[in-house]
Amino acid sequence: MSIQPFNAANYVRRRTFSLIMDMICTLAAMLGLVLLALILFTLIQRGMAGFSLSVFTEPMRSQGGGLSNAIMGTLMQAGLGIAIGAPLGMAAGIYLAEVGRGSRFASVVRFVNDILLSAPSVLIGLFVYQIVVIPMGNFSGFAGAVALALLAMPVIARTTEDIVKLVPDSYREGSTALGARDSTTISRVVVPAAFGGILTGILLAVARISGETAPLLFTSFGNYGHASSMFEGGMASLPWAIYTYAKQPSNELNNLAWTGALVITVGVLLLNVLSRVSHYLVSRGRSQ
Amino acid sequence: MSVSSSVDFENSRKFHLGEGIFRTILLFSALVILITLGAILTILFLSGQHAFARYGVQFLWLDQWDPVRDVYGAAAPVVGTLASSAIALAIAWPLGFGVAYFLTESCPRRLRAPLGIAVELLAAIPSIVYGMWGFFVFAPVMSSAIQPWLTANAWLFWIIVAALVGISLSSMTLATLGRSIFGRIVAGAILILALAGIVYLAVNRTDLPVLPSELNPLWWWFQGAPVGVGLLSAGVVLAIMILPFIAATSRDVLNTTPQLLKEGGYAMGATRWEVVTGVVIPAVRGSLFGAVFLGLGRALGETMAVVFVIGNANRLPDSFFAPTTSISALIANTFPEAGPDTMLQASLFALGFILFVVSFFVLALARLMLRQGRMA
Numbered sequence: 001m002s003i004q005p006f007n008a009a010n011y012v013r014r015r016t017f018s019l020i021m022d023m024i025c026t027l028a029a030m031l032g033l034v035l036l037a038l039i040l041f042t043l044i045q046r047g048m049a050g051f052s053l054s055v056f057t058e059p060m061r062s063q064g065g066g067l068s069n070a071i072m073g074t075l076m077q078a079g080l081g082i083a084i085g086a087p088l089g090m091a092a093g094i095y096l097a098e099v100g101r102g103s104r105f106a107s108v109v110r111f112v113n114d115i116l117l118s119a120p121s122v123l124i125g126l127f128v129y130q131i132v133v134i135p136m137g138n139f140s141g142f143a144g145a146v147a148l149a150l151l152a153m154p155v156i157a158r159t160t161e162d163i164v165k166l167v168p169d170s171y172r173e174g175s176t177a178l179g180a181r182d183s184t185t186i187s188r189v190v191v192p193a194a195f196g197g198i199l200t201g202i203l204l205a206v207a208r209i210s211g212e213t214a215p216l217l218f219t220s221f222g223n224y225g226h227a228s229s230m231f232e233g234g235m236a237s238l239p240w241a242i243y244t245y246a247k248q249p250s251n252e253l254n255n256l257a258w259t260g261a262l263v264i265t266v267g268v269l270l271l272n273v274l275s276r277v278s279h280y281l282v283s284r285g286r287s288q
Numbered sequence: 289m290s291v292s293s294s295v296d297f298e299n300s301r302k303f304h305l306g307e308g309i310f311r312t313i314l315l316f317s318a319l320v321i322l323i324t325l326g327a328i329l330t331i332l333f334l335s336g337q338h339a340f341a342r343y344g345v346q347f348l349w350l351d352q353w354d355p356v357r358d359v360y361g362a363a364a365p366v367v368g369t370l371a372s373s374a375i376a377l378a379i380a381w382p383l384g385f386g387v388a389y390f391l392t393e394s395c396p397r398r399l400r401a402p403l404g405i406a407v408e409l410l411a412a413i414p415s416i417v418y419g420m421w422g423f424f425v426f427a428p429v430m431s432s433a434i435q436p437w438l439t440a441n442a443w444l445f446w447i448i449v450a451a452l453v454g455i456s457l458s459s460m461t462l463a464t465l466g467r468s469i470f471g472r473i474v475a476g477a478i479l480i481l482a483l484a485g486i487v488y489l490a491v492n493r494t495d496l497p498v499l500p501s502e503l504n505p506l507w508w509w510f511q512g513a514p515v516g517v518g519l520l521s522a523g524v525v526l527a528i529m530i531l532p533f534i535a536a537t538s539r540d541v542l543n544t545t546p547q548l549l550k551e552g553g554y555a556m557g558a559t560r561w562e563v564v565t566g567v568v569i570p571a572v573r574g575s576l577f578g579a580v581f582l583g584l585g586r587a588l589g590e591t592m593a594v595v596f597v598i599g600n601a602n603r604l605p606d607s608f609f610a611p612t613t614s615i616s617a618l619i620a621n622t623f624p625e626a627g628p629d630t631m632l633q634a635s636l637f638a639l640g641f642i643l644f645v646v647s648f649f650v651l652a653l654a655r656l657m658l659r660q661g662r663m664a
Contacts, residue, residue: 091314091317095318119589130331182311218623239414265414268414
């Protein structure tokens with residue numbers, strides 16, 4: 001191709017085309033953001049309609065009532081889920097970043113972990129139904145917690161690996177030069193240095209699992225009252241309560257479902273913001 | 289810790305119990321991830337094997353789901369899953385790219401970070417919220433306004449399709465045959481054909497609905513009772529749900545292009561759009577597809593956003609508005625009532641196995657494409 005002399009008319013045409021495409025993309029962005037804002041607006045509007053203190057104090061009833069047992073159930077299942085999933089995920093993430101760094105095995109695990117990260121959560125529910133609910137003979141909060149743990153584990157493994165990799169090698173070299181074994185270097189030097197970031201990952205995992213509905217439908221199922229135990233009988237959860245109430249042909253219960261949705265969304269978004277703030281503080285502390 | 293004057297080299301090379309246990313625990317946790325994936329696949333397959341044994345591969349295209357006669361086929365939920373995800377992708381892909389382009393190129397610098405964070409936060413909203421919005425807000429609008437308008441103006445949609453197909457086919461012809469006379473003639477013929485189709489549609493637009501549905505697929509796909517829930521509603525709600533995912537990942541991908549390359553483009557006198565299409569996109573094309581496939585993976589397996597709006601009717605969709613079902617919605621609806629060791633339950637597990645395998649390949653492809661751009 002030969003070099004063309006500058007063509008002013010041609011340039012105006014190209015610039016106009018570029019501006020038009022700019023505008024189309026901006027419009028697309030506006031459309032997308034407006035749609036999403038619309039959903040948030042509906043959520044707040046309808047959620048506030050059924051909002052009252054009794055939502056947090058009264059258990060579910062077929063009429064009226066609140067969501068206290070569901071909130072309690074979500075806290076317990078998500079808490080136990082994280083208690084199971086976090087150590088496994090952290091250890092796997094540390095393995096990928098430290099012991100197995102660069103090995104073929106680690107890259108296979110990393111690949112599989114990335115797939116588990118977005119695997120259909122309803123299938124995790126089916127899986128846990130077969131390996132926990134059937135052997136135990138009944139639905140239980142414990143089964144729900146196992147399903148949530150399986151969802152939390154890949155999230156935590158991924159964030160832990162990412163953050164542990166960021167710890168400068170000079171830390172490891174310094175520790176090893178002092179005669180520390182790998183286990184000491186990792187547990188006393190590397191992990192404490194990355195702890196803020198690991199915590200961020202765990203917060204994100206809590207946010208991710210506390211809004212999950214599908215894996216709980218066949219594991220902890222649900223319960224209109226407070227569950228007497230984690231191991232026997234169904235246990236309510238906030239997403240399950242929302243799902244159940246949204247399907248009822250009753251305005252009152254539908255409003256309660258919206259309130260539940262507002263509560264869970266505010267909780268999830270708060271956890272996300274919190275994890276961002278902690279991440280920001282940690283990374284600022286490191287750069288100083 | 290005190291520094292000893294003589295280091296015991298012999299001892300340091302020996303096996304150390306604590307170190308061994310530590311490494312074993314880490315390795316075990318990494319193995320748990322592999323085992324989980326293997327166990328999910330195995331359990332789903334074993335639990336569904338009665339359905340596979342009874343129907344064989346036919347299970348996939350058996351268009352019946354009748355608990356009374358105890359006959360179960362996967363055609364409707366499989367088609368519903370694929371079709372709703374395809375609609376979602378067709379809407380969310382351009383919008384998501386638009387958002388990503390806006391956030392990386394044309395948005396004022398000061399707004400980039402807050403809007404970017406807003407998009408990422410939207411991706412964290414629980415999917416059941418999207419489902420509820422679809423059911424309580426979108427479905428009524430769909431049945432009262434959108435669907436009647438689409439039914440009356442179906443010809444517009446097919447004109448757009450004809451134009452897009454004509455342009456892309458002719459430019460593909462030019463790209464493969466080159467700008468020879470032969471290539472130009474074929475490309476021109478394709479364009480003329482497309483143009484003829486457009487003219488035909490525009491001239492006959494009011495007559496189209498009169499033709500019988502079996503003969504006129506154009507008419508057929510925009511007909512149906514305005515119930516508000518159905519294939520298109522599910523696709524739209526899914527699109528809104530995966531939009532933040534696609535937008536956030538595409539933005540990260542676009543941001544990986546080295547600044548130097550872009551500056552080189554601008555230095556050559558290229559406009560912003562020319563820099564993006566000529567420099568940025570060729571540099572990150574694989575990763576951009578990866579971002580979209582990641583969104584597709586989410587859409588395929590999504591349960592709560594779909595179950596509210598797809599209509600939960602177990603039959604093949606015969607129009608964009610027809611209530612149908614998807615694998616995940618069918619499982620969520622039917623599984624609690626299916627007794628253990630029944631053919632119904634085995635069929636649901638078999639469907640779950642199919643969904644897992646499909647999303648495995650989609651997500652694996654997404655990761656491989658993202659990794660090409662060193663994003664993964």
